[in-house]
Amino acid sequence: MKNQLTFILFFIATSLSFSQNGSIKGSITDNAQTPLLGVNILIGHSTQGTQTNEKGQFEILNVADGNYTLIVSYIGFKTREIPINISNGKTQEIPSIILYEGNEILREVIVEGERRNKFSRKKTAYVAKLPLKDLENTQVYSTITSDLLTSQVVTNFEDALKNAVGVEKLWTSTGRGGDGAGYYSLRGFSVQPQLVNGIPGLTNGTINAANIERIEVIKGPSATLFGSAVTSYGGLINVVTKKPYVGFGGELSFTSGTYGFNQISGDFNTSLDKENNIYFRLNTSYATEQSFQDAGFRKSFFVAPSLSYRVNNRLSFSFYGEISQAEQTNPMFLFLNRSAPTQSANLDELAYNNKLSFTSNELTLQNPTQNYRIEMDYKLSDTWQSQTILSKSSTSTKGYYSYLFDFGVLGNDTFSRFISKQNSNTQTTDIQQNFIGDFKLGTLRNRLVFGIDYFNSTMTSNDSGYAFYGNITPEGGSSGDNPFTPDVETTPYPLSTSGVDAVLESQGVANVKSKNHIYSAYVSDVLNITPSLSAMAGIRLDIFDNEGDLANVDDDYDQTTFSPKFGILYQPILDKLSLFANYQNGFTNVAPELVGDPNSGPQTLKTFDPEQANQLEFGFKTNLFSNRFNATVSYYDIKVTDRVITDPSSPFNKIQGGEVKSSGIEIEINANPVKGLNIRAGYSNNDSETTKSDNAEILNRRPLDAGPENLYNFWANYEFQEGKLDGFGLGLGFNGASERFAINFASTGEFILPSYTVVNASVFYQVDKYRIALKLNNALNEEYYKGWTTITPQMPRALYANFTYKF
Structure with a gap:
C-alpha cells in the first residue's frame, strides 16, 4: 500500500509538472502583412523549434517556465530575436511578428519540419537587388540548390550547371589568362560565371562546388542592375556561397571516384562571442583528379572564411573571402580551321582517338585566385535600409598553355601544336552603395533600390608569343614538319619543360597593362498597383573610362551609356499563378x-564601340499545391546590334558591326508530388541567326556560341520516409542536347557535333549525422563531344562514393 501511494503521488506530481509547461504561439508576416510560409522559429540554446504554416502561424508546445530568446529566421529576410517569458505554464502569444526584407546575412536556421520542394528555392535578394519572391519578379531565373547538388553528389561546377534550363558548356576552363571559369551557351550567347554573391568575382580555374550554397542563372540581358563587365546578352551566372548561420555545426566529407578523383572538404560554423552576435564559418577543400586520357591532371585547394557580426538590431557587418590554388594540365582542344574546309566533315571521318591527350603532365598551369567581400547593412527605418559593399578579386595564370590548330596545309587532318609561357594577372575592385526601400505612396506599395557603383579592372600580360611545337593527327600520329616553312622537317618536339623552354627562347614576351573604370548609377522600382497587379521599371547610367594599354595613349576612350528595363506582372491567383512580360536591355x-x-x-590592342541587346519576353510562373509544384514557362526574343565577333578568316582578329537575333522557349518544373520525392525537369529551344553582317562567312547562319537548338534535363530523387528502408534513397536522371555546329562558315561548310543523352544514377543512405552515397555518371558510357570551333571529348562512365559526417 505504501508503494502504491508513493507511485500515485509521484504520478500526480509529474502530471502537475508537465501540465505547467507553457507554449509559444503567434503569426509572422512580411512588411506588407503577407503571411510567410516555412519561417524557422527556434528557441535559443535549445532544440525546440517549428515552422510557420500557410497562414504564417506557428506554435511551440511544452515550453518550461523561464526566460528565452526566440530566433525567427527566413531566407531573404533579416533574422529577428525576440525575448520571451513563460511563467505558470501559460501560453505566450505574439499577435504579429513582422520580418523586414533584407540581404542574406545569416542563413536560415534549420529546425525540425518538412521543407517541400527541395530542388527549388526562388526567394533571393540578388536577382532584383530586392528580396522579391519568384512570382513577383518579371525576370526569369533558375536556381540550383545545395540540396540538388547533394542528391547528385556533384563534384564540379560544370556538372552543377547541367541542372539549369538552357545552359550548355561550350568551352571548359583552360586556366589560360582571361578565359575564366569556362564558357557556356545561354539563350544563344556565350556567358561566363563571373558573379559571386551578386558582385564581380573572377576566377581562371574551375569554381569549387564544395563552397556553393546555390547557383542563380539569371536569364536575358541584365545590364540595368548588374552592368556590362560580368554579364552577357543571354544572362548571367551568380554563385551564392555558404555563409555563417545561427548555431553551431558543420560537416566533414570525403568523395572518391574513377580516374583518381579524391576530395576532402570541411565546413565549420560557430559563434565567437557569448552574446551570439558574431558568427564565423569556414569552408575548405582539397581535391586531386587525373584524366580519362593518357595524360592530364588537376589538383586544387581552397579555404573560404566568412564572418557575420550583428552590432545591434539596426547595424550588421559581414565578410567573405575565398583563397584558392589550382594546378592543371590545360585541356587540349582540336581547333578547326575557320577559313578552309577541314578534310573530315564529321567525327567518323576524323577517326579521333579521344583517349589521347596530346600533352604531358610536365606542362602545367597554376591559377591562384582570391575573392574578398565586405558588407555593411544599416537599417535606416522600418521602410529603408542601407547596404555598402566592397569587393576585390585577383586571379593569375602562370605556366604552359598549348592548343592544336588545323591549318589544312599538311593533309591527313594534321593539327599543329602551338605553345606559350603564360604569366598574366587580372584584378578587379567593385564598390557599391545601395538604398533599399519598402514603402507606400498613398495606397501603392513601392519596393525600390537605388544604387551607385564603381568598377575597376586591371589586366596585366607578360605572356610569351606562341611557338610552333610539332604536329599530331587525331588518331595518334605525330611529326615535326613546320607548316610555315617550305622544307620538310623531322625535328623532334618532346613534351617536356626543357624542350618547350628551348623553343620559347626565341619568342618575345608581352609587356601589356590595361585598365578600365566604370562609374554607374541605377534605380529600379517594383510598384504594386493592386495586390495582384505590379509593374517594374529601372534604368542605369554608365560612364566608361577606358585607359586601354597604359603604354599607348591612342587607345584611350570614354563613353556614356543608358540601359532601361520594364516589366509588368499579374497574378490571377494570388501567390499561386503569375503572368509576366518584360523588356530588358544589355x-x-x-x-x-x-x-x-x-x-x-x-x-596590337584593338578597341570597339559598345554592343547593344534588347529583349522582349513573356510567360507565366506557378507555385501550386502548397509549394509542391513550381513551373516557369517563357518565350523570349533578343536582338543584338553592333556585335563584336571573331573574324572567321583569322582566329587572331575581332570584327564589329554584326546583328544577331535569338529567340526561344524555356520550360522549368520543380515538383514534390509526394513526401520524399523531388523532381526537376527542364527543356529549352533556341533559334539564333546572324541577320546582318559585312562578313559573308557568317551571314544568315547560326552563331557558334549559340550552342545546341534543344537542351533538356531531368532528375528525380526519392527517399523512403518510414519502415526498414527509412533513410534509404535513389536518384535517376539524364541531360542531353541536339546536334550543334562546331564550324558553320560559308567557306568551310559545316562540322556538326552529334546529339547526346547522358544518364546518371545514385543510391544513398542517410541518418541524422551520416550520409553515404554512390553516384554513377554517364551510366551508359555515352561517347559525346562539346565545342566552340573546337572538338572536346567529354567524361566517360565514372563512379563516385561519398561519405559525409555532420555535427
Whole structure:
C-alpha cells in the first residue's frame, strides 16, 4: 500500500509538472502583412523549434517556465530575436511578428519540419537587388540548390550547371589568362560565371562546388542592375556561397571516384562571442583528379572564411573571402580551321582517338585566385535600409598553355601544336552603395533600390608569343614538319619543360597593362498597383573610362551609356499563378583585345564601340499545391546590334558591326508530388541567326556560341520516409542536347557535333549525422563531344562514393 501511494503521488506530481509547461504561439508576416510560409522559429540554446504554416502561424508546445530568446529566421529576410517569458505554464502569444526584407546575412536556421520542394528555392535578394519572391519578379531565373547538388553528389561546377534550363558548356576552363571559369551557351550567347554573391568575382580555374550554397542563372540581358563587365546578352551566372548561420555545426566529407578523383572538404560554423552576435564559418577543400586520357591532371585547394557580426538590431557587418590554388594540365582542344574546309566533315571521318591527350603532365598551369567581400547593412527605418559593399578579386595564370590548330596545309587532318609561357594577372575592385526601400505612396506599395557603383579592372600580360611545337593527327600520329616553312622537317618536339623552354627562347614576351573604370548609377522600382497587379521599371547610367594599354595613349576612350528595363506582372491567383512580360536591355563595353598573329610580329590592342541587346519576353510562373509544384514557362526574343565577333578568316582578329537575333522557349518544373520525392525537369529551344553582317562567312547562319537548338534535363530523387528502408534513397536522371555546329562558315561548310543523352544514377543512405552515397555518371558510357570551333571529348562512365559526417 505504501508503494502504491508513493507511485500515485509521484504520478500526480509529474502530471502537475508537465501540465505547467507553457507554449509559444503567434503569426509572422512580411512588411506588407503577407503571411510567410516555412519561417524557422527556434528557441535559443535549445532544440525546440517549428515552422510557420500557410497562414504564417506557428506554435511551440511544452515550453518550461523561464526566460528565452526566440530566433525567427527566413531566407531573404533579416533574422529577428525576440525575448520571451513563460511563467505558470501559460501560453505566450505574439499577435504579429513582422520580418523586414533584407540581404542574406545569416542563413536560415534549420529546425525540425518538412521543407517541400527541395530542388527549388526562388526567394533571393540578388536577382532584383530586392528580396522579391519568384512570382513577383518579371525576370526569369533558375536556381540550383545545395540540396540538388547533394542528391547528385556533384563534384564540379560544370556538372552543377547541367541542372539549369538552357545552359550548355561550350568551352571548359583552360586556366589560360582571361578565359575564366569556362564558357557556356545561354539563350544563344556565350556567358561566363563571373558573379559571386551578386558582385564581380573572377576566377581562371574551375569554381569549387564544395563552397556553393546555390547557383542563380539569371536569364536575358541584365545590364540595368548588374552592368556590362560580368554579364552577357543571354544572362548571367551568380554563385551564392555558404555563409555563417545561427548555431553551431558543420560537416566533414570525403568523395572518391574513377580516374583518381579524391576530395576532402570541411565546413565549420560557430559563434565567437557569448552574446551570439558574431558568427564565423569556414569552408575548405582539397581535391586531386587525373584524366580519362593518357595524360592530364588537376589538383586544387581552397579555404573560404566568412564572418557575420550583428552590432545591434539596426547595424550588421559581414565578410567573405575565398583563397584558392589550382594546378592543371590545360585541356587540349582540336581547333578547326575557320577559313578552309577541314578534310573530315564529321567525327567518323576524323577517326579521333579521344583517349589521347596530346600533352604531358610536365606542362602545367597554376591559377591562384582570391575573392574578398565586405558588407555593411544599416537599417535606416522600418521602410529603408542601407547596404555598402566592397569587393576585390585577383586571379593569375602562370605556366604552359598549348592548343592544336588545323591549318589544312599538311593533309591527313594534321593539327599543329602551338605553345606559350603564360604569366598574366587580372584584378578587379567593385564598390557599391545601395538604398533599399519598402514603402507606400498613398495606397501603392513601392519596393525600390537605388544604387551607385564603381568598377575597376586591371589586366596585366607578360605572356610569351606562341611557338610552333610539332604536329599530331587525331588518331595518334605525330611529326615535326613546320607548316610555315617550305622544307620538310623531322625535328623532334618532346613534351617536356626543357624542350618547350628551348623553343620559347626565341619568342618575345608581352609587356601589356590595361585598365578600365566604370562609374554607374541605377534605380529600379517594383510598384504594386493592386495586390495582384505590379509593374517594374529601372534604368542605369554608365560612364566608361577606358585607359586601354597604359603604354599607348591612342587607345584611350570614354563613353556614356543608358540601359532601361520594364516589366509588368499579374497574378490571377494570388501567390499561386503569375503572368509576366518584360523588356530588358544589355550592353557591353568591349575591352581592348590583343589581335594579330603573334607569329608574324607583336600583337596590337584593338578597341570597339559598345554592343547593344534588347529583349522582349513573356510567360507565366506557378507555385501550386502548397509549394509542391513550381513551373516557369517563357518565350523570349533578343536582338543584338553592333556585335563584336571573331573574324572567321583569322582566329587572331575581332570584327564589329554584326546583328544577331535569338529567340526561344524555356520550360522549368520543380515538383514534390509526394513526401520524399523531388523532381526537376527542364527543356529549352533556341533559334539564333546572324541577320546582318559585312562578313559573308557568317551571314544568315547560326552563331557558334549559340550552342545546341534543344537542351533538356531531368532528375528525380526519392527517399523512403518510414519502415526498414527509412533513410534509404535513389536518384535517376539524364541531360542531353541536339546536334550543334562546331564550324558553320560559308567557306568551310559545316562540322556538326552529334546529339547526346547522358544518364546518371545514385543510391544513398542517410541518418541524422551520416550520409553515404554512390553516384554513377554517364551510366551508359555515352561517347559525346562539346565545342566552340573546337572538338572536346567529354567524361566517360565514372563512379563516385561519398561519405559525409555532420555535427
